[in-house]
Amino acid sequence: xxxxxxxxxxxxxxxxxxxxxxxxxxxxxxxxxxxxxxxxxxxxxxxxxxxxxxxxxxxxxxxxxxxxxxxxxxxxxxxxxxxxxxxxxxxxxxxxxxxxxxxxxxxxxxxxxxxxxxxxxxxxxxxxxxxxxxxxxxxxxxxxxxxxxxxxxxxxxxxxxxxxxxxxxxxxxxxxxxxxxxxxxxxxxxxxxxxxxxxxxxxxxxxxxxxxxxxxxxxxxxxxxxxxxxxxxxxxxxxxxxxxxxxxxxxx
Numbered sequence: 110x111x112x113x114x115x116x117x118x119x120x121x122x123x124x125x126x127x128x129x130x131x132x133x134x135x136x137x138x139x140x141x142x143x144x145x146x147x148x149x150x151x152x153x154x155x156x157x158x159x160x161x162x163x164x165x166x167x168x169x170x171x172x173x174x175x176x177x178x179x180x181x182x183x184x185x186x187x188x189x190x191x192x193x194x195x196x197x198x199x200x201x202x203x204x205x206x207x208x209x210x211x212x213x214x215x216x217x218x219x220x221x222x223x224x225x226x227x228x229x230x231x232x233x234x235x236x237x238x239x240x241x242x243x244x245x246x247x248x249x250x251x252x253x254x255x256x257x258x259x260x261x262x263x264x265x266x267x268x269x270x271x272x273x274x275x276x277x278x279x280x281x282x283x284x285x286x287x288x289x290x291x292x293x294x295x296x297x298x299x300x301x302x303x304x305x306x307x308x309x310x311x312x313x314x315x316x317x318x319x320x321x322x323x324x325x326x327x328x329x330x331x332x333x334x335x336x337x338x339x340x341x342x343x344x345x346x347x348x349x350x351x352x353x354x355x356x357x358x359x360x361x
Contacts, residue, residue: 114142119149123156202321205299216269216278216342219247220301220319223340227303228317238280239303239338254280261287275344283307283332283339291329296345298322305337 114122119142126139143150201209201224208217223244226232232241238251245251254266262284269278275296283289283305299321306315309330314320322328327350 114138116142116146116149119143119146120152123149123153127153127156201319202299204297204323205319205321208297208299214276216271216276217299219244219269219278220299220340220342222247223303224301224317224319227301234304239282240280240340244340263287275346277343279341279343281337281339281341283330283337285332285334285336287332289330291327291350293327293348293350294322294324294343294345295348296343297324298326298341298343301340303338303340305335306333307331307337307339308333 119139122135122139126136143153201221205217205221208214209221223241226241226243227234230241230243232243234241235245238245240248248268254268256264256266258264263282265279265281267277268280270276299319300309300314302314302316302318302320304316306313307330308314309320310328312318312320313333324345
């Protein structure tokens, strides 16, 4: 792929572009091509309109059975979900193992210890914070946790921080059905699901599942109807894709 993308290359990348999961360099190339190519902008508009067109074509009449309506609603909802991606088969992803082996990283080691307590030792989770006691014993007391709440009912507490390296260990509660907007990580992120579940790039994640996102990756996790408690080790910053990231969204 050269400095400028062809129409064929742009068309092949549009689905991932719409889902916000392209690497940054490819994302910018698609953006530049769309700015200069009316034909590809028409194709992009067609893709955006497709879920609505399908919904109209498949609309059920007022006498349709309730079961048929539920089935159709589920199928239409899946049209907007990002395509499934392959994931490492190991309980702890290979990229996270490499971080563990590279040197001292208290946040990652606590994540690994918590994963072991949940998946191997089946340790019960403490009420209120959904962490096993073995993890709580290695953290500052709960009175020192700094909780922040958002307007949708989500909560997060910063458990550990290392300003020189930018490493943070966070405990997060995401309310049922919530969705985090598409965003790109400028630094890696490891997520361990403690309770509940989420859909991350097409993978249904439940208790004990570990997801690792390397530097430069993009995703937009969707929380299950049960809500989700998770522990996350992150470094660097996050750039949201969409209206909040206006330099990358000047052409459409």
